[in-house]
Amino acid sequence: MAFDPSAFLPDDLLERIRERAPIHDLENTFPQQDLDELRDAGYLSILVPAERGGAGLGLEQAALLQQRLAEAAPATALAINMHLVWTGVAKVFSDRGVPGLGFVQDGAVRGEVFAFGISEGGNDLVLFGSDTDAAPTGDGGYSFTGTKIFTSLAPVWTMLGLHGLDTTSEDAPKLVFAFVERTDAVTTSDDWDTLGMRGTQSRTTRLNGATAEDAHIVRRIDPGPNPDPIVFGIFSVFEILLASVYTGIARRALDLAVETAKSRRSKRTGASYSQDPDIRWRVASMGLAYDALPPQIAALARDVDTLADHGPRWFTLLSGLKHRSVTMAKQVADEAMLVAGGGSYFSRNELSRIYRDVLAGAFHPSDPESAHSTAATAWLGPLDDA
Template sequence: MSTAVSAPAGRRHVEPLAAAREVLPVIAEHATGVDERGEFPAAALDALRQTPLMGLLVPREYGGMGGGLADLAAVAREIAGACTATAVVWAMHCQQVAAVARHGGDRLRARVLPRVARGEVYVASVTTERGKGGHLLTAQAPLVPAGVGRLRLRREAPICTGALHADAFLVTMRAGSEANEGDVRLVWADRSQLDIETRGDWNPMGMRGTHSVAVSLDGEIGPEDVVGDDFRTVALGTFVPAGHIAWASSWLGAAQGALRRTIGLLRDPRGRRQFDLGSDLLVTRLAGVRADLDCVEALLERVVGTVERVMARGASRAEVEDPAYQILVNELKVVAAERTHAAVDRLVELVGLRHGYLKSSPIGLERVLRDLRSASLMYANDRLLVANGKLALLDRTARLP
């Protein structure tokens, strides 16, 4: 999946997966504490900043790795095997970077992408609003003029992953006070441009390390900080597919890590005294878990390949609005959320109370199960299924694109 890429000045050449594996010990070391204390994985992110991976999707001409979505998927899966929250934080950062790299103006890209490539900038996403949830293609808070050549950004975000640790934000805003809610702009805001206030706490069941608190943002930006002219094309062409690939890869990597640890337990000589490996029930459950995760992996690879081909052709609005294309991208998120959680739930049943349910179990299924319970709620599966049902009525081919 990954290929050798050039590194920023002062860094040796390294492949994405090799870079990820170098920092896995740090990520794994802090995973339990991050979950127990509900704190942001700062040490893990600092370790990632020391690699070229923060600039994985930054083009080489700006000092980045010049990687693609296949690299994003592979690295997210690798990281998630050690810590799901760290994988999601990093992968969502890459989603933001992809939007700027593909749709930002020349001035914005020249200003921010080299800093991202050097690991200086972690980018958070602000798309949720009270009253509309995470609906991406609408916005309520308007951009308004703030003097000559400036725009005022005032935004309440009920949930923002890593908000208190971000160096910059991509924010959805209504185009103006007279614009309708469907006239959306995506804007870049450096932390130094904003006053930020925390509006709530973060104490969830799982994904505790994402530290997705509510925040209030207030500041001014320039017109060059607006990303793209047509947000619908930005969203459907880059933001949505990159986001669904980022999430699905993280969930799949977490579940595959759980399966690997479970198999290690079963194959261990001490484990063989506790489990009947000749049991039809045990091996049937194991086969079902493997089948679910293999199906998710196959769908992920199909979506990555399809999206990369569309992006390579320029991702016209007509192409990204094709019903079959949208259905496929949405299905990845829904299927990955459902099947990865179900697979880990079956692993808990397979190994039982001591090894599956207790927090003290060394294979860590309990934490992964809690983390993956959030998957269907992150941009709710129900919302995507409603959209896909309506899109299916428009697609007479009833086939994958």
């Protein structure tokens, strides 16, 4: 039987979420009601196996759902993405027999909200390094001190998945991936005042000895490029779900452009704008660009679900998917604004918000430079030593 996204995101729920989106954008607030309704609908545990109380969906199905949610409220979808990344990594682990993230699956079923604390200002190593200090506590746990940026779900998360660098243990240096709870050792700044994606409330998070107990230490690995399951898990799920969000945004922009072209009439000719050859060319360009992405997302997500082995090609495929989705969404939003005309320039217009939201895509890993560098190495080999 074909997967029905409306079973998990029914039309009436999406309509309520869509109605609230401009309010959160205008007021720069977190969409708490969206989260509450999604939690009540079991959305936080869609990637948790059925035997642990979740919906038992695969990454391919979750990607479809995130496209659907992004059509209604881009910022809500992007915020929820970060929680789904961790439940997706937990699925990658359990599917491959890797222990360590069962507590994430169980927590998601209980309604826990997991945030993503990897990004650091000026750290272009991303998963391969950290400026956050990870100090052993002596009982198997770690204490983390440092600053994380772009922490989506900042007002509401209950556990923060992060990484830090252990420089003092006998086998140091080691990158430590772990989860900390929200305590007085964690400070969330009220600094999220951005051009777009305002509802994500991806605020700066400061850690001052935030402690992760031994049971919440997920991996200790060598810094730098690493085939460890934590690196593959984060990179694959993050890139695929991110591509899904921006592809969903593009679909909404395309639909709005089509609606506008059909409803507006030319004073000069009296004909619908849908009959104007220039408008038709723009809409066709948008459709051609958009149509390429959903099948690519589905194919790569299915490969993760079925444990396909692309070897070192994985990183080119995944970073390329994210790059193409963001580039496509930006192109579609640009064209949609032109099709809709000057009315789309007003901030109250949904296309105006979409136009601002898609700009955030360029700042997520992998950025355009990293994606191109990865692809160049895959096709041409590494750079010669200087």
